[in-house]
Amino acid sequence: MHIVVPVKLVPDLVEELVIDPSGTTLDPDTLRLQLNEFDGHAIEQAILLKERGGGQVTVMAPDVEGVDDVLYTAAAKGADRLIKLCGNFGQSVNNHAMACAVANLIKPLQPDLVLTGVQSHSDLDGSMGPLLAAYLGFPYVGYIAGVTLSDGRAVVRKEYPGGLVAEMEVVLPAVLGIQAADQPPRYVAFTRIRQAMKTASIEEQTVEGLDVSGGPTVSRMYKPEAAARATMIEGKPDEVASRLVELFRELGVL
Amino acid sequence: MSQDIYVIIEHLRGQIADISYVLCAAARQMAAASGGNVVGLLLGHNVKDLAQDVAVDRVLAVDDPLLANFVPDVYQQVLANLISASAPRAVLFGDTSIGAELAGALSVQLGLPLVSYCRNVRADDGRLTYVSQLCGGKVMVEGELPAPTALVAMVPGGYQAEQGKSTQPPPVETVAPPALAAGRITLKQYIEPESGDVDISKEAILVSVGRGIQNADNIELVRELAEAIGGVVSASRPVVDQGWLPTTRLVGKSGKRVKPRLYLALGISGAPEHAEAITDSQTIIAVNTDASAPIFDIARYGTTLDLLDLVPVLTEKVRQAKQ
Amino acid sequence: MATTTVSQSSTTFSQSFYASLHEIAGGEKVRTCLQCGTCNGVCPYGYLMDYPPGKMVAALRAQRFERVTEADTVWMCVSCYACSEVCPVRIPLTAGLMTRAKEELLLAGNIPSELQVALENTQRYGNPLGESPRKRADWAKGVKPRVPIMSEERRPVDVLWFVGDYGSYHPRVQPVSRALANVLNALHVDFGILGAEEVSDGDSQRLAGERGLFEMLAAKNERALSQYEFKEIITGDPHAYNAFKNEYPKLGIVYPVRHYTEFLAERLDALKSLFKGEVNARVTYHDPCYLGRANDVFEAPRQLLSAIPGVELVEMPHNRTTSLCCGGGGGGMWMDGFHWEKAHTRLSEWRVREAMQVGADILAVACPYEAPRFEDATKVVPGASRLIVKDIAELLAEAMGD
Ligand SMILES: Cc1cc2nc3c(=O)[nH]c(=O)nc-3n(C[C@H](O)[C@H](O)[C@H](O)COP(=O)(O)OP(=O)(O)OC[C@H]3O[C@@H](n4cnc5c(N)ncnc54)[C@H](O)[C@@H]3O)c2cc1C
Ligand code: SF4
Ligand code: SF4
Numbered sequence: 001m002h003i004v005v006p007v008k009l010v011p012d013l014v015e016e017l018v019i020d021p022s023g024t025t026l027d028p029d030t031l032r033l034q035l036n037e038f039d040g041h042a043i044e045q046a047i048l049l050k051e052r053g054g055g056q057v058t059v060m061a062p063d064v065e066g067v068d069d070v071l072y073t074a075a076a077k078g079a080d081r082l083i084k085l086c087g088n089f090g091q092s093v094n095n096h097a098m099a100c101a102v103a104n105l106i107k108p109l110q111p112d113l114v115l116t117g118v119q120s121h122s123d124l125d126g127s128m129g130p131l132l133a134a135y136l137g138f139p140y141v142g143y144i145a146g147v148t149l150s151d152g153r154a155v156v157r158k159e160y161p162g163g164l165v166a167e168m169e170v171v172l173p174a175v176l177g178i179q180a181a182d183q184p185p186r187y188v189a190f191t192r193i194r195q196a197m198k199t200a201s202i203e204e205q206t207v208e209g210l211d212v213s214g215g216p217t218v219s220r221m222y223k224p225e226a227a228a229r230a231t232m233i234e235g236k237p238d239e240v241a242s243r244l245v246e247l248f249r250e251l252g253v254l
Numbered sequence: 255m256s257q258d259i260y261v262i263i264e265h266l267r268g269q270i271a272d273i274s275y276v277l278c279a280a281a282r283q284m285a286a287a288s289g290g291n292v293v294g295l296l297l298g299h300n301v302k303d304l305a306q307d308v309a310v311d312r313v314l315a316v317d318d319p320l321l322a323n324f325v326p327d328v329y330q331q332v333l334a335n336l337i338s339a340s341a342p343r344a345v346l347f348g349d350t351s352i353g354a355e356l357a358g359a360l361s362v363q364l365g366l367p368l369v370s371y372c373r374n375v376r377a378d379d380g381r382l383t384y385v386s387q388l389c390g391g392k393v394m395v396e397g398e399l400p401a402p403t404a405l406v407a408m409v410p411g412g413y414q415a416e417q418g419k420s421t422q423p424p425p426v427e428t429v430a431p432p433a434l435a436a437g438r439i440t441l442k443q444y445i446e447p448e449s450g451d452v453d454i455s456k457e458a459i460l461v462s463v464g465r466g467i468q469n470a471d472n473i474e475l476v477r478e479l480a481e482a483i484g485g486v487v488s489a490s491r492p493v494v495d496q497g498w499l500p501t502t503r504l505v506g507k508s509g510k511r512v513k514p515r516l517y518l519a520l521g522i523s524g525a526p527e528h529a530e531a532i533t534d535s536q537t538i539i540a541v542n543t544d545a546s547a548p549i550f551d552i553a554r555y556g557t558t559l560d561l562l563d564l565v566p567v568l569t570e571k572v573r574q575a576k577q
Numbered sequence: 578m579a580t581t582t583v584s585q586s587s588t589t590f591s592q593s594f595y596a597s598l599h600e601i602a603g604g605e606k607v608r609t610c611l612q613c614g615t616c617n618g619v620c621p622y623g624y625l626m627d628y629p630p631g632k633m634v635a636a637l638r639a640q641r642f643e644r645v646t647e648a649d650t651v652w653m654c655v656s657c658y659a660c661s662e663v664c665p666v667r668i669p670l671t672a673g674l675m676t677r678a679k680e681e682l683l684l685a686g687n688i689p690s691e692l693q694v695a696l697e698n699t700q701r702y703g704n705p706l707g708e709s710p711r712k713r714a715d716w717a718k719g720v721k722p723r724v725p726i727m728s729e730e731r732r733p734v735d736v737l738w739f740v741g742d743y744g745s746y747h748p749r750v751q752p753v754s755r756a757l758a759n760v761l762n763a764l765h766v767d768f769g770i771l772g773a774e775e776v777s778d779g780d781s782q783r784l785a786g787e788r789g790l791f792e793m794l795a796a797k798n799e800r801a802l803s804q805y806e807f808k809e810i811i812t813g814d815p816h817a818y819n820a821f822k823n824e825y826p827k828l829g830i831v832y833p834v835r836h837y838t839e840f841l842a843e844r845l846d847a848l849k850s851l852f853k854g855e856v857n858a859r860v861t862y863h864d865p866c867y868l869g870r871a872n873d874v875f876e877a878p879r880q881l882l883s884a885i886p887g888v889e890l891v892e893m894p895h896n897r898t899t900s901l902c903c904g905g906g907g908g909g910m911w912m913d914g915f916h917w918e919k920a921h922t923r924l925s926e927w928r929v930r931e932a933m934q935v936g937a938d939i940l941a942v943a944c945p946y947e948a949p950r951f952e953d954a955t956k957v958v959p960g961a962s963r964l965i966v967k968d969i970a971e972l973l974a975e976a977m978g979d
Contacts, residue, residue, distance in 0.1 A: 010389075014702065015709050017392055026393070034701070096361070096368075119354070121390045126368045126407065130358025139327055139438040140359065143351035155442070160266055160351050163447030163456075168325070171438040177355070187693040189683050190700060190789030216369045216384065216404075219397040224387075230540060230556035240557050241568040244539065245575050247555060251537055252276070252414045253459050253516045254483060254575055465956065492957065495917065508691060508914030526748045526949070527913075530706075548748075 001055030001149065003046040004111040005079075006102050006132065007039035009064050010122045017223070024218045025091045035070045038117025044181035045147055046115050047078040053149055056080045058109060060102070060205075062089050068202065069193075075200035076192040077185075082200060087207035094125045097210040102128075103135035105205055111173055113154065118142045118177035125215045129177035139170050142177030257290030258342040262333070263305055263313070264352050265296075266324070267444070270304060273348035276410050278309045278418030280375055281346055285311075287377030288343050294424065297321045297332055302426045309420035318431040324352050327437035330359045335432050338364055341403050344375075344382070349407035357407045367400035373412035375399060385412070390513075390534060411515065411536065451502045452486050453510075459485030460514045460535075462505055464528075465492040466521015466542065466561055473498050475565045476520060482572040488512065490522045506531045520561045524549030541565075591642035594681065601673045609666045610634045616660035616670055621902055621927075622653040625919050630660045630670040633678060646681050652689055653919060654679070656784040656907025658870040662898055671871075672784070675907075679786030688786075695911035696787055703776030703794065704742045705911060714772035716744070716751035720758045726772035733806035736761075736768040736840070737832075739798075739821070741814030742777050743945035749952065750945045756974035757813055757837060763851050763977055764844055768811075774801035778817035780824060780867075785908025792828060795820070799830045809833040811840045813970065815867035815944045816906070822872060836868055838943055838969060842877035845884055853978035855887030858965075860972070861937035862890065863928060863951070864900035865944035878943050881969055885976045893931040901928050905946035925954035929961050939965045941972060 011017060011026060012034035018027040046057045059074040060083035061067050071082040085102070106114060114136070119127040133140030145165075146157035154174060158166045170176070233243050248254040259281040264271040281292040294310035296302070299322035302315045316332050333356060337345055345360075347353030349370055361368035371386040373394075382399035384406065399406070454460060461480040467473060473487070480487045487503060494504045505512055507527040513534035520541045522528060529552055532538060540553035541561045550556045557564065588596075598604035616623075616630040623629040627648040628636055636645055645651065660670045668674065682688060688696075698707035717724035725734065738761070744754040761768050779787075779794035802810075810832050812818050821834035841848060860882055868874045875897045882890050895901045902909075904924030909916060917923065929951055932940045940951055948966050955961040967975075 013389055013392060014707060015711065017389060019393070024395075099362075122388055123370050124386060124388060124395065126358040126361060126370050127354060130355045131362055134359050134362030140355055141326060141439060142355045157445070158351060161271070163452075164266065165445040165447070166323070167442040167445060169440045169442055174438070184690065186686050187683070187688055187696060189680075190787060190793055192684075192789075194789060194793075214365070214367050214400070216367055216400055217397045218395045219383075221393055221395045223393055224391065230538075230550040230553040232545075232550075233555060233557045237559055237563045237567045240559055240564060241571045244555075244557075244568055245571045247539070248483065248516070248572070249414060249416070249575070251516055252410055253485075254572065495957070501914070501918070504914070508917070525953070527953075 001049070001053060001113065002058070002109065002111045003049060003055060003113045003115060004058045004060065004106055004109055005039070005042050005046045005115045006106065006128065007043065007059060007061045007070065007117070008036045008120055008128060009033040009061065009066060009070065010036045010120045013121070019221050019223065024221050026221070028091070033064055033066050036117050036120040038119060038178060040117070040185045041181040042115040042117050042178040043074050043077065043079065044183065044185040045178050048182050049147065049149060050078060058083060060085055060105070062098070062207075063087070063204070064089055071202055072196045072200060073188060073193055075196040076188040082202045084202050084204050085207045086204050087210060092212055093210055094212050094215040095123055095128050095131055096125055096215055097212045099128055099131035100135050101207045101210055103132055105207065106136060113172060114138065114175040115178055116175065118144070118179045124218070127177065129175050133175035136175065138173050138175050140175045140177065141168055141170055143179050144176050145180040146182055147176060256340055256342050257285075257288040258340070259285045259288065259290060259292050260337065260342045260345040261292060261294050261310060262345065262347045262353060262356065263294045263296045263308060264348050264350065265298065265301070265304060268304070270308065271348065271350070272415055273350055273353070273408070273410060274308060275415035275418030276413045277346040277348060277408055279413035279415070280408060282309055282418070283377065284344060284375050284382060287380055287382060290343055293342070295333065295336060297329055302428055305426065306423045307419050307421070308424065309418050310424050313424050313426040315426050315428045316431050317428055318434055320434045320436065321431070323441045325437070325439050325441055326355050326359070327439050328434060330356055330363070331434065332431055334360055334363055337403070343402070344399065344404045344406055347405065347407045349409045354407055357405045361405050366403050366405050368405040368407065369399065370407040372406050372408045375406070391536065451500060454486060454488045454503055454505065455510045455512050457486045457512070458515045459483055460488045460505070460512055460516070461485050461518045461520065462488040462490065462522060463493055463520050464490040464522030467493065470496070470498045472562065475562070475569070479565050479569040479572070482569050482576070485516070490528050519549055519553065520565065522549055523547045524552060589640055591637050591640040594642050594677070595637055597677060598673060601669060601677070603667065603669045604673050606666055606668045607634060607674065610668060611666060613665060615663045615665065619659045619663050621657065621659065621924055622655065622920065626650045626653050630674055633674060645678055646685055646687060649682075649687060649689070650919065651675070651678050651682055652692070652908075652912060652915060654907055655902050655904055655909035655924070657866045657902035659902065662870050676784050676786065679784070680788055683786035689912050689915040691914055692785060692908050692911050695908070696782060696785070696790060699777055699779070699782055699790060699794070703797065704746060705777060705782070706742060706746045708746045710776070711773050713745045713775055714770060716746070716754050717758060717770070720755055722762055724758050725769040727769045727805045728772065728774060730769055734767050734769040735808050736766055737802065737805065737807040737810045738768050738770050739778070739810050739812040739814070739817050740770055740775065741812060741817045741945060744813050745775070747945065747949060749949045753813065753945065753948065753968040753970050756968070756979065757970040759974050759979050760841065760970060760977065764847055769805070769807070771801050778814065778820040780816040780820040781906065781908055781910065783824065784906065785911070791824075795825055795828050795830055802832065809835060811835050811837050813837050813945060815865045815872070819867045819871055836874055836877070836943070838868075838877040838881055839874060841973070842880045845880060848973065849884055852886055852976045854976055856885050856972055856976050857887040858938040859889045859891055859936055860939045860941050861893050861932050861935055862941045863893070863903070863947060864897055865942070865947065866900065866902050866906050868943055869900050870898055878941070878969055881973065882941055885972055891935050891937060893935050895931060901931065903928060903947050903950045905950050910946050923954060925950040926958050929954040929958045929964060932964055933958065933961050937964065939967055939972070941967055941969050943969050
């Protein structure tokens with residue numbers, strides 16, 4: 001069983017996001033990147049599957065700031081092979097271009113399973129999983145919380161809003177979009193990561209031909225206005241309740 | 255090529271999903287600008303009577319036993335045929351566990367551009383502009399909706415579901431599916447959500463109570479309100495510590511981080527350990543008798559009424575509004 | 578220094594763990610345990626632990642140490658030093674035995690999820706709260722005169738103030754930092770802070786079993802500090818104090834350090850001349866574990882409080898070496914839910930009840946974990962809502978008319 005996990009680094013929302021003077025991208029100097037949370041679950045799921053049934057886990061990530069930490073941490077958790085994707089990854093590289101290029105690198109690895117995070121908060125042109133699957137010609141199922149493998153098939157638990165779960169069977173090789181691993185991503189002691197830095201090696205592979213044409217173009221990026229303090233609603237219970245009901249309507253929750 | 259707007263009507267086990275109405279609302283606005291019709295695409299088995307209240311000009315229903323349940327690759331084949339045959343101006347999907355994967359797959363298969371996380375589509379002198387939210391809503395991006403055909407995956411928040419409903423059932427045209435074969439994905443079974451407890455980190459509407467509720471008996475008032483608006487009750491730590499609600503409902507540093515569309519904070523002061531876990535909520539509305547409570551620093555709206563006076567009246571009004 | 582346990586087939590886990598204790602200063606004394614049980618008895622959570630210190634020693638001797646790491650109740654240890662204080666043969670129980678045991682649990686992945694979040698935050702952001710490192714000096718906005726940041730000053734200062742995680746970020750403790758800044762300014766102390774270059778001191782992470790992370794943080798702080806010239810370090814955080822005083826030197830990082838209460842107690846006369854008003858209140862003082870028991874600073878905080886006009890200082894039954902832990906140490910600050918699940922009570926509540934018993938109006942503290950914890954407890958303990966929790970720095974600033 002060879003499981004490939006292509007992951008993505010996305011803006012860390014703990015940091016204040018600054019819009020570039022161009023007004024169409026985030027300011028690269030203040031941007032701090034972080035492993036996409038769902039990709040962390042995809043790595044965990046891959047390692048859990050390996051621990052249960054054996055096999056090899058390959059984690060790949062684009063060469064952006066912070067990538068080495070992400071890869072070594074994956075190795076400390078149990079990933080066998082680390083691949084850094086080298087190329088020119090500006091913010092303009094969209095998921096279609098990336099998925100197409102990554103698919104070309106994944107094909108020769110002949111994986112049985114490709115796991116990705118179900119989405120990231122920066123997927124303007126769709127999440128990686130379905131795109132990757134389409135370029136690979138593999139089936140795709142997303143929003144998965146729970147995977148078991150048996151003779152060439154994966155049985156997955158796909159979640160729908162409201163908690164209903166569909167159990168689906170997928171013929172391998174396949175791409176799965178992981179929403180939550182069977183167990184929350186484990187903690188690795190810092191000494192283990194330091195060890196991995198000494199013992200694991202990161203392979204570099206060049207990504208060529210990133211074609212970003214045809215995707216949505218951004219003419220303006222801006223921050224929604226944040227109110228400094230709550231707008232107070234005055235009045236008797238009856239009046240306030242009526243106003244709240246109006247608000248619920250506007251918010252689309254009623 | 256046409257100026258029609260196609261809407262994928264999502265449904266699950268005989269129920270139209272709420273997002274479908276949001277899509278219809280968006281589509282109506284877009285069609286008015288583009289000069290086309292709104293066409294609802296309904297895939298399923300024995301579903302032609304399902305779409306009674308969607309605000310579309312007509313429904314194209316594709317009926318086949320293989321479509322009875324959502325199976326990604328089978329649905330994809332049907333939609334690929336429909337879309338490539340008529341080349342509408344846009345196809346709207348819900349950015350959901352059904353729509354998101356169909357949109358992505360079709361985008362590659364048909365070579366059509368895809369815009370995700372879309373909240374609104376604006377019409378400026380006949381030109382359509384998408385507005386999407388990235389970074390969990392911390393930044394907005396907009397640009398021209400790609401032409402001639404764009405796939406759009408929409409998130410809720412930009413339109414009210416009401417606007418996408420109609421009292422006039424739309425005409426339904428049943429089209430024959432292409433020869434369908436089961437693909438590499440099969441549905442084995444549905445598993446009901448465990449009756450145990452809800453996962454508050456996934457809920458869209460949270461009615462949260464704090465110490466301001468004063469005693470266990472009053473929790474019932476809040477439960478009634480939550481039920482009326484279709485939400486779930488969560489709480490600050492003192493309420494959970496007292497055993498008035500189970501630990502699974504605890505919001506905060508020691509409990510869960512939540513990101514609902516509406517967080518209604520009733521009698522919660524907004525202590526740092528609580529506040530840090532609710533900042534991803536789309537809208538926070540706070541009820542607290544103390545006008546200087548820190549919760550009002552992070553809430554969008556607030557009132558200083560006594561929650562015990564407000565909640566029963568509010569529950570009643572919500573019930574009326576729902577009728 | 579022990580970081581990992583080498584499990585060789587010829588030695589058992591118990592044996593290798595036992596051997597690793599010998600690498601800790603005084604660790605060999607574990608052999609001399611009398612099994613008197615005093616430690617188990619004094620431990621605030623001993624009654625909930627499968628293996629409080631004495632029983633853990635017994636399990637080791639019986640070659641049953643696996644059982645210790647299979648249980649999760651070692652995480653009830655809040656590293657309060659109560660057991661170390663009473664052990665008749667002075668076995669390093671807190672920093673040695675209990676911490677080593679937590680290291681093993683951590684390596685085995687047996688770790689409460691709340692603690693995991695704090696440790697991951699520390700790895701990523703350099704603070705357990707998960708706040709932006711760039712905002713580390715934001716608390717100082719509006720303080721006048723401006724709080725000097727070393728990277729901007731580029732000049733030697735007398736005092737390098739290590740602000741710490743909670744003083745930098747926690748909304749309840751930021752005002753304490755501002756109060757201390759005002760006091761230092763009023764005394765014309767020539768000081769500076771590291772701002773965004775400062776990271777967590779890492780001491781509580783170390784005591785929660787994350788030694789590797791602690792060493793990484795220490796190295797980062799050293800990289801920042803070594804660029805600047807100053808005579809001494811002061812800090813408001815007893816955990817940082819403990820790190821600089823006792824732990825960093827073992828890593829070759831040596832600076833003179835004092836808690837701010839010691840630094841200010843030396844300037845009592847100057848302080849007294851600055852007091853304008855009175856704080857008319859019955860005040861009781863809580864000895865933080867890492868200022869008191871662990872480092873024997875008992876008098877300086879009391880001297881400062883007694884110097885404030887109007888203050889009547891009263892002692893709680895548990896004071897100085899017998900002080901009660903607030904429950905925040907050793908990672909307790911990040912295991913609130915876990916501890917509650919097991920105990921259904923909080924150590925902070927016990928302390929607040931004592932403060933009420935002695936009729937205090939104000940519970941004075943000197944550790945940044947305490948204002949949030951005790952203030953929270955005053956809401957739970959019946960009748961305690963009138964008890965005011967203040968850091969000594971806040972009371973000083975208040976008396977100076979701040
Ligand atoms: C380490 C640690 C971890 C913690 N973790 C968590 C956590 O995960 N989650 C959490 O919630 N807390 C947590 N806390 C506790 C937190 O500090 C606060 O004590 C707690 O959140 C307060 O809860 P509250 O807002 O319900 O109560 P209070 O702070 O007492 O606030 C009650 C509010 O209700 C208002 N009120 C009273 N009566 C009425 C009325 N009739 N109508 C309307 N308003 C009214 C009051 O004005 C007041 O603002 C933690 C604390 C610590 C130290
Ligand atoms: S340090 Fe404190 S909590 Fe830990 S075992 Fe000793 S007495 Fe118990
Ligand atoms: S107090 Fe010291 S001697 Fe007594 S049981 Fe505990 S460790 Fe052993």
